[in-house]
Amino acid sequence: MRTSHERGIAEVTITVESTIKFPYKRSLGPVIGPFMTALAEQRFIAIRSGSRVICPPLEWDPETAAELPRDFVDVGPAGTVCTWSWVSRPTEQHPLDRPFAFALIKLDGADTALTHVVDVESIDQMSTGMRVAPRWRAERLGHITDVEAFVPGEEAITVNGGVPGEPVTMMSYDASITYKIPVSDNTIKAHEATAQGRLVGLKCPVCERIYARDRGFCPIDTVELTDDHEVELPQRGVVTSYTIITPVQYPGQTETEPFSRVMVLIDEIDVVMMYQPLVDVPVEDVRIGMRVAVVWASEAEKADAGRPGNLVGWMPTGEPDNTDPSLANRIM
Amino acid sequence: MAANDRGATDIAIVGFAQSQSVRDAAPSEVQLLVPVVADAITAAGIERSDIGFTCAGSCDYLTGGPFAFVSNLEAAGAWPPISESHVEADGAWAMYEAWMRLQEGDIDVALAFGSGKSSPSNPAEVWAQQLDPYYLAPLGVDPVSLAGIQAQALIDAGKATERDFATVVADSRRNAKSNPNAQLSGDYDVDALLAEPYYRRPLRKHDVPPISDAAVAVIMARGDKARELCERPAWIRGMDHRIEAHQPGLRDITSSASTTLAARKAGYDGGPLDVVELSSTFSPQEIILKNAIGLGAGVNVNPSGGPLAANPIMAVGLIRIVEAASRIIDGTANRALAHATSGPLLQQNLVCLLEGE
Numbered sequence: 001m002r003t004s005h006e007r008g009i010a011e012v013t014i015t016v017e018s019t020i021k022f023p024y025k026r027s028l029g030p031v032i033g034p035f036m037t038a039l040a041e042q043r044f045i046a047i048r049s050g051s052r053v054i055c056p057p058l059e060w061d062p063e064t065a066a067e068l069p070r071d072f073v074d075v076g077p078a079g080t081v082c083t084w085s086w087v088s089r090p091t092e093q094h095p096l097d098r099p100f101a102f103a104l105i106k107l108d109g110a111d112t113a114l115t116h117v118v119d120v121e122s123i124d125q126m127s128t129g130m131r132v133a134p135r136w137r138a139e140r141l142g143h144i145t146d147v148e149a150f151v152p153g154e155e156a157i158t159v160n161g162g163v164p165g166e167p168v169t170m171m172s173y174d175a176s177i178t179y180k181i182p183v184s185d186n187t188i189k190a191h192e193a194t195a196q197g198r199l200v201g202l203k204c205p206v207c208e209r210i211y212a213r214d215r216g217f218c219p220i221d222t223v224e225l226t227d228d229h230e231v232e233l234p235q236r237g238v239v240t241s242y243t244i245i246t247p248v249q250y251p252g253q254t255e256t257e258p259f260s261r262v263m264v265l266i267d268e269i270d271v272v273m274m275y276q277p278l279v280d281v282p283v284e285d286v287r288i289g290m291r292v293a294v295v296w297a298s299e300a301e302k303a304d305a306g307r308p309g310n311l312v313g314w315m316p317t318g319e320p321d322n323t324d325p326s327l328a329n330r331i332m
Numbered sequence: 333m334a335a336n337d338r339g340a341t342d343i344a345i346v347g348f349a350q351s352q353s354v355r356d357a358a359p360s361e362v363q364l365l366v367p368v369v370a371d372a373i374t375a376a377g378i379e380r381s382d383i384g385f386t387c388a389g390s391c392d393y394l395t396g397g398p399f400a401f402v403s404n405l406e407a408a409g410a411w412p413p414i415s416e417s418h419v420e421a422d423g424a425w426a427m428y429e430a431w432m433r434l435q436e437g438d439i440d441v442a443l444a445f446g447s448g449k450s451s452p453s454n455p456a457e458v459w460a461q462q463l464d465p466y467y468l469a470p471l472g473v474d475p476v477s478l479a480g481i482q483a484q485a486l487i488d489a490g491k492a493t494e495r496d497f498a499t500v501v502a503d504s505r506r507n508a509k510s511n512p513n514a515q516l517s518g519d520y521d522v523d524a525l526l527a528e529p530y531y532r533r534p535l536r537k538h539d540v541p542p543i544s545d546a547a548v549a550v551i552m553a554r555g556d557k558a559r560e561l562c563e564r565p566a567w568i569r570g571m572d573h574r575i576e577a578h579q580p581g582l583r584d585i586t587s588s589a590s591t592t593l594a595a596r597k598a599g600y601d602g603g604p605l606d607v608v609e610l611s612s613t614f615s616p617q618e619i620i621l622k623n624a625i626g627l628g629a630g631v632n633v634n635p636s637g638g639p640l641a642a643n644p645i646m647a648v649g650l651i652r653i654v655e656a657a658s659r660i661i662d663g664t665a666n667r668a669l670a671h672a673t674s675g676p677l678l679q680q681n682l683v684c685l686l687e688g689e
Contacts, residue, residue, distance in 0.1 A: 009351060009545075010358040012451065020396050024465065032466050054582070056467045062577040082581075083488060085480025086533040093457055093472035102477045104485075104581045113581030115468055115481075123533065128488045144470050173470055175461055179396040179452045182358050216363045219406030222370055224363075 014188070015180040021251065022175040028142075028168065031059045034072060036142035036168040042134075042158050044076040046110045055110035056144075076107035077156040078133040079114075086123045095145055101126050105150060119149035133157070142168025187214040189227065194310040197296045199233040201271060202226075210271045233271065235294040237264040237314075238322045240272060240330040244283045260286045264314055265330050272332050277313035288328055289321035343434050344558040344565030345657040345686070347376025350548040353515045353642030356451040357545035361395060364547040365407035365447050372443070372549035377561050380409050383551075384439025386416040389426035389446040390646050393458050404447060422446055422611075423548055423650030424672030424682050428571055430552060440557040447547035448646030455543060455645070463676060464578055475676065476540055479614040480532035482585045482677050487534060489586045492619045494534055498525040500615040501538045501640055508637025513651075515542045515642040538640075539615040546644030548651045566657035566668075566686045570599030573682035578675065585677050591624035594683040595669070600625065606665035607632050609652035611673040613639045620678065621671060635659070649673065653684050660688045 028036055031047060035057050038045045046055035048071040049062070055075050061068055084103035090096055095117055104113035118132055132150035135157040140146040151157065186202070190213035193200040201210040202225040204218035210231060217224050242262040247255040260283050261275040278286060279295045292314035302310060349371035351364050373380055386408045392400045401418045408414065417433075419425045423446015430442040450458075456474035463469045486492045499522055508517035520538075531537040552558075558565040574590035574597070576583050583589070608631050612618035622633065636655040639648050649672025656668035666688040674680040 009354050009364070011354065012356045012358045015452075018396070022461075026465060028466070036466075056579070058579075062579075062582050083481050083485035083585075085477050085484055085535070086530070087477055088530065088533070091456065091472075093460060093474065095471055102471075102473060102481060104481060106581075112579075115471065115473060115579070115581055117471065128484065144467055171466065173465055175469070177393065177396060177453055177457050177461065181395070181452050182356075182360075184358065184360065184363075216360060217366050217406070220409060220411045222366050222407060222409045224366065 012182040014183040016183055017178065017180050019176055019178040023251065024173045024175065026171050026173060028171060029059065030070060031057050031068075033167060033169050036144075036171065037165070039144070039146040040140045040142040040165050040168055042077075042136045042140070042156070043074060044107055045072045046075040046107070047072055052111040053109060054112050055107050056114055073109065075109040076134070078131060078154045079105045079107035079110070079150070081118065081126075081128055081130045081132055082106050082113045083128055084118065084126055086126060088123075096149060099123070100149065103132075103150070105132060116144075116147060117149045119151055125152060141171075143171055184214065184216060186216055186225070189230070190214040191310075194296070195302070197310075199235050199294060199311075201231050201233050202229040203231045205229060210269055212273070233269065234267040236317065237266040237273070237292060238327065239263065239286070239288055239290040239292060240265045240327045241288060242286045244286065258283050262286065262292075262314065263331050264292060265327065272330055274332060279313040279315045281316060287321070289323055291317045291319040291322065293317050342555045343431055343552055344562065344567045345550055345653070345661070346553045346558050346562035346565050347372050347374075347378070347551040348549060348654045348657065349375055350513055350647070350651055350654055351546045352513045353542075353544040353546040353644050355515065355543060355545070357449060360403075361390065361400060361447050361449050361547070362403045362407050364449070364545065365404055365445060365549070368547045369407045369443070369445055369549045372445075372551050376441075376551035376553070378441060378551065382441045383443045384415065385430055385433045385442040386414055387419065387426040387430040387433070387442070387444045388416070389419045389421050389423035389444075389650065390448060391420055393453075393461060394645065395449050395452050407445070408443065421674055422646050422648065422672050423550075424653055424684070425573070425649075425674070427550055427552070427650055427653060428573060428682060431568060431571055434552060434554055437554075440554045442552045443549065444552070444650065445547065445549035446647040446650040448644050449545040450543045450643075450645050451545050467579065476532050476535065478580060478676050479540070479616070480535045481580065482620075483534050483539070483614070483616040486586045486616050486619065491586055491623070492616060494526060495522060496619055497535070497539050497615040498522045500612070500618045501525055504615075504634060504637045504640040507635050508641035511636045511641065513546070513642065514637045515544055517637060517641060535614065535616075541613050541639045541643030542641075544642050544644040544648075546642065546647050546651070548647045548654055550650060550654055550657070562661065564661055564663060564688055566660040566688070569685040569687050570597070571682065571684045572597035573680060575675070575680040578679060580677050586620065588620050588624040588678045588681060591621055591671065591678065591681040591683065592626075594681050595625045598683040598685045600669055600683065600685050602626055603667070605631055605667050605669050607635055607656055607659050607668040609634055609636060609638065609656045609668070609670045611639055611649050611652055611671050613643060613648075613673065615640060617678060625669065625671075625683070649682065653686075656684070656686055660686055663688075
């Protein structure tokens, strides 16, 4: 009944680093909006939920999920630390660049605690039950970080205070995560083959389907594919489908003019290479049935470190089109 | 009506497999899954074509691959087409969905799996993104800092001491010595652990789980099919999950009301348990969870070492269920409870109660 899985797992040797950014713009709605507006005015507000005063305010009763009447109350600005944890080595994601405490802070007049940071010179100044007050930023946007930090004491540190501004209805939040993706042995082999001007694949020993060289297994038979399964592929094929992409200038997009990506069914074998670039073909000339052959990078292009790989794309061979109407079904 | 009252007692775990947990696995997530799913199928003594429903649990944010969960499905061999689903959650929730699906009564066998590679990214950076995007995420609140806040609250409430945390760690690592899939194990002296520097006071580095990559798979079967496949199936007597408010400042983080409720709804009546596997990601959480479930001092908690010995996020909860089930199937236990968690500071909790015949 039980198999102990005794295969060892190899550790990573080569990685590629990439950072994904999520530039969000969020609408704040009828409760968080007024709270953020109050922050911009260097005030805190809370909302009544039954007998409790909740800060930061929510649109719904956390116990019953009933929508709360918009019954706001002023709270703070001073409050009490309920619990805390000391960050001795802050990282880039943290709001302060020197040691600080994250804390749950119950603002005066509130029954629940706000999560924020406490700025003190040393951990010796931190204790549960200590009194703190906000130090406001000079430039406030209606954002939770309009409070730069809480500091010990009863008095808020205000800056350019007190002028009511426009209601805050939106907030920006730029999230970012950096990944180090391992490069598999099969990916390295695929890259080496293209450097030699070879197009290679991996053939499943069970179903005999052929896959791209960088794939690690056959998804139909769930069989691992290794060097033993490498096969040489013909370097000619036919376009079975395509798309014309009109670039939208989102962050990271480097293309400016419409361009095509095509599906290429390789000659003699049953392999479709997806989303391939076409070389020197105007977008209005791209069509299903077009005969194409591989274009490899020149020595000068290979020397350009900015290029992604040695397979530049596919170029028409000039042969007559393949007119088989069923070609269009072969997109993968 | 509670889940354990509606005939659910007729479903059992009949086979499973898990990979080792390692710090930095070279294989992709799906490559980790391929042999694990194959081994679970072999362990259950079935053919892939016997599986009536498949459910997977994973999180695309971990490896940063858009639709990575679709690739993971290839480990199940999705051709000819299969009936399947995915949860953006730990594999324990995938198992919950597959268990619900089996209760429809029209299929006999289901597969659930969970997988996660935390190594390509920094968990502190990734898990800040699961937090409320208005009040919490912009502060860069990381899970270890949150756990520190919870630990301090536990100390202030008089419910635990730093020595209690270190004792949990020493127990975990000692237990993990007999678990070939664990990452951290060995004999550690509590006083020596307490002499280590703080990482996020009041937590030390050993109070925090390792970063882990791993995969796990489980095969469930109904009634006679389960008896046919397995000499001693691990019968699922009940399974339930409950959730609390997201904001840590809104709830009592020194207790876990949702765990208490899930354990009761899963059918745990306070009786004796031979083994308990808890997703106590940080050492103070083991104390909170034991209190929430109502476990006495003599209970065998985390004989596998638990998450402090290996924490493959998105697999770690289902591994708890597998570790509990394995001891029923091999005859060393007759009644076991397993727990999985999700969200910041035990926000959501799942409890699974397992029994032999």
